[in-house]
Amino acid sequence: MVKNSVMSVIFQEEKKGSVEFQAFNFTNKIRRLTSHLELHKKDYLSQRGLKKILEKHQRLVAYLGKK
Numbered sequence: 001m002v003k004n005s006v007m008s009v010i011f012q013e014e015k016k017g018s019v020e021f022q023a024f025n026f027t028n029k030i031r032r033l034t035s036h037l038e039l040h041k042k043d044y045l046s047q048r049g050l051k052k053i054l055e056k057h058q059r060l061v062a063y064l065g066k067k
Contacts, residue, residue: 019060019067026057 015021033050037043 019064023057023060023064026053026060029053030057 030050030053033046033053037046037050040046
């Protein structure tokens with residue numbers, strides 16, 4: 001699977017707790033939730049979770065931009 005190969009490369013190069021890894025991980029979660037919500041439009045709990053993840057992702061990207 002492509003995801004596993006990309007993740008293994010990142011594990012070797014970066015630490016799990018690094019900001020870059022966290023931003024990458026949030027990006028994957030956002031993609032999965034977006035595709036889920038295309039099928040299940042009335043899943044409001046997933047919509048709420050997506051909003052929370054988007055906010056965290058925005059903060060991480062802003063931090064990386066300053067850094």
